[in-house]
Amino acid sequence: FFSYSPSGHGKMFGTMDETDMEAGGGMRLNIDMLIKDRRPLIDQLAAAVADLAKGEAEYDDVFMLRFILTWEKREGLSKAIDACRETIVWRRENKEMLDHVCTPGGKAPLEDKIMKFETVGPAGTLGGLEPIYCVRTGHCNIKGLMSTCTVKEVSDWLHFIKERNYRVCDERTRKTRLLIKCITVVDLSNWSLFGGDKRFFEALGDSSKRAAVNYPQLLGKTAMINTPSFFRMAFSTFSVFMPQSFLDKMALCPATGTHLPGAQNASTCPFVRKYCGGGQEHDSKVSRRGNDNTRPPCPPRGPQECNNHLTKVTLANRSKTSVEFLVPSDGLTAKWEVLVQDFGVGMSAELHPTEGGPHIKVIPDCKVKADGGLAEGVVQLQKKGTLIVTFDNTYSMFRGKTFEYKLEVLGQPPADPVKPPVQVSVS
Numbered sequence: 001f002f003s004y005s006p007s008g009h010g011k012m013f014g015t016m017d018e019t020d021m022e023a024g025g026g027m028r029l030n031i032d033m034l035i036k037d038r039r040p041l042i043d044q045l046a047a048a049v050a051d052l053a054k055g056e057a058e059y060d061d062v063f064m065l066r067f068i069l070t071w072e073k074r075e076g077l078s079k080a081i082d083a084c085r086e087t088i089v090w091r092r093e094n095k096e097m098l099d100h101v102c103t104p105g106g107k108a109p110l111e112d113k114i115m116k117f118e119t120v121g122p123a124g125t126l127g128g129l130e131p132i133y134c135v136r137t138g139h140c141n142i143k144g145l146m147s148t149c150t151v152k153e154v155s156d157w158l159h160f161i162k163e164r165n166y167r168v169c170d171e172r173t174r175k176t177r178l179l180i181k182c183i184t185v186v187d188l189s190n191w192s193l194f195g196g197d198k199r200f201f202e203a204l205g206d207s208s209k210r211a212a213v214n215y216p217q218l219l220g221k222t223a224m225i226n227t228p229s230f231f232r233m234a235f236s237t238f239s240v241f242m243p244q245s246f247l248d249k250m251a252l253c254p255a256t257g258t259h260l261p262g263a264q265n266a267s268t269c270p271f272v273r274k275y276c277g278g279g280q281e282h283d284s285k286v287s288r289r290g291n292d293n294t295r296p297p298c299p300p301r302g303p304q305e306c307n308n309h310l311t312k313v314t315l316a317n318r319s320k321t322s323v324e325f326l327v328p329s330d331g332l333t334a335k336w337e338v339l340v341q342d343f344g345v346g347m348s349a350e351l352h353p354t355e356g357g358p359h360i361k362v363i364p365d366c367k368v369k370a371d372g373g374l375a376e377g378v379v380q381l382q383k384k385g386t387l388i389v390t391f392d393n394t395y396s397m398f399r400g401k402t403f404e405y406k407l408e409v410l411g412q413p414p415a416d417p418v419k420p421p422v423q424v425s426v427s
Contacts, residue, residue, distance in 0.1 A: 026069065027130070027220045028178045034069070035061050041068050041077060048081040052088045059088060062174060069179075070216035083213045090214055098163045108160035110153055116337075116374065117145035123185060129176065130220060131168045132183045138190030144339050144404075146199040148373030154200065158207035162215050169218060181220030189226040225253045310339060310404035313391065317400050320346070320392040325409055327351065327381050333410045334362070334387060337376045340403040344369040346392030353383040362387070368403070381409070 035042060042064045046053070053059035064084065071080035091098065100106040123134035145154065165182040172180040211218065315321060325334070338347060349363035362379040381387060387409065393401050 026179055026217070027181050031062060031065060031173060031177055031179050034179065035065055038065065038068050038072070041072065041080075044077060045080055045084060049084050049088060052085055052092075058091075062170070066217040070212075083216065087214045094160075097160060101160050101163050102167055108157050110149060110157055111161070113374070114145060114149060114154065114157050117141040117148070126183060129172055129178070129180050130183050131165050132185055133165060135184065135186045137186060137188050138192070141339075142197045142200045143341075144374060146197045146203075147339075147370065151199050151203045151206070154203035155206040155210075158203065159210050159214070162207075162211055162218065166215055166218055179217070182218055183220055184222040186222060186224045187226055188224060188228060191228060219249055222250045223253060224250060227252050310337065310406045312402070312404045314400060314402045315345065315391060315393045317396045317398055318394050320390060320394050322388050322390045323405075323407070325387040325389070325407055327383070327385050327387050327409055329384050330382065332381045333378055334381055334407055335376070335378050335410060336363075336389070336405070336407040337374060338368045338403060338405045339374050340368050340370040340401065342370050343396075343399065343401060345401045345403050346395065347390070348392070349379070349387060349389040351381055351383060351385055351387050353385040355383070355385075363389070365392075 042061055045064045045068060046059075046061075049059070067080040067084045067087075068077075071077070071083065097109070101108050117140060119136040119139040121134065123132045125131055149157075169180045169182055172178075313321065327334075334349075336349075338345075344367045346365065347363065347368050348361070348365045351360040351362050353360070360382065362381065363377070368375045387407075389405075389407060391403070391405070
């Protein structure tokens with residue numbers, strides 16, 4: 001296997017040493033030796049941020065070490081001081097959110113909405129140490145995401161969820177006394193060149209630049225697997241948004257057709273194991289030494305698959321289609337979501353009561369537009385019967401429309417009054 005960097009240099013994978021720190025090496029180095037060798041720098045950094053750290057146990061030698069390792073050969077101690085001070089302020093200002101993200105069931109801002117479009121999540125470890133985070137790019141809906149959320153919202157989400165892997169790596173670093181970092185595996189199987197969005201790359205680039213400051217030495221390697229033939233062309237497009245420190249840690253697997261079972265154990269990929277230095281088991285009984293003043297680690301989470309599951313429909317010009325849903329009893333509700341690829345499509349819904357009588361209009365005639373992103377709403381179903389949802393493109397003389405939809409009939413009425421449709425303009 002050969003690594004790949006934007007500069008075009010390749011090298012045989014092998015054991016990384018301390019000189020590879022900026023290129024994503026330095027994994028599993030003994031932190032006691034690193035701290036000992038850098039004691040003067042760590043003491044200077046600690047003194048420079050003492051007014052902010054205020055003696056809090058979190059900001060100890062291990063915390064300072066990651067900043068020193070990141071900046072010592074680049075911009076020196078002064079930059080490490082600036083980054084560390086900025087990070088302490090950021091962590092204090094966002095402490096409540098950072099703790100919440102790492103609690104069982106805790107979510108980053110807009111995570112529920114964003115995960116409608118993303119297929120990402122934890123995917124095992126290397127030898128029980130480095131956490132692996134898998135991104136299944138070909139199963140993400142990037143255009144839908146960026147039509148629904150802003151660049152800042154996506155960037156904030158990407159940044160906050162890094163706290164989960166940070167706490168895992170920090171806890172394992174302190175326990176084993178080895179420098180533990182996160183591995184990212186990007187699976188490009190089924191990815192289309194036309195499935196990307198410049199706005200997402202901007203959000204990803206912004207998040208990566210912030211992570212270089214707030215999460216130094218967190219990313220060990222990024223392994224790209226199942227890369228299509230056109231990837232290098234696409235790479236040249238999005239790489240301009242990424243910091244060099246991120247690009248230096250990337251590698252392309254030359255093979256195609258690599259299969260990951262589910263999204264649960266990316267460490268089974270031979271490329272990941274060899275390139276990232278994993279595969280060997282580590283003695284989990286190693287005693288914890290030094291200062292045991294860390295916050296509780298983030299609890300393990302299962303794989304997070306895209307929970308969108310929308311049904312895709314292509315509607316010809318000057319046509320319409322209807323979908324029926326059973327409403328088994330009185331007093332239920334329906335939650336709906338619609339995502340239009342381009343332009344707009346008409347939508348309405350009627351409830352046909354089983355007992356007969358007039359039809360009940362539950363969604364008035366409206367147009368769902370692509371530039372509004374994901375449209376969603378909740379409607380009340382007063383009677384048992386059949387809910388008929390109609391999508392209308394009869395007004396379009398020449399252009400067919402492609403959209404995705406999801407509708408669920410829920411067993412309980414909403415606690416609040418019926419919500420009006422979101423991001424929908426009345427035609």
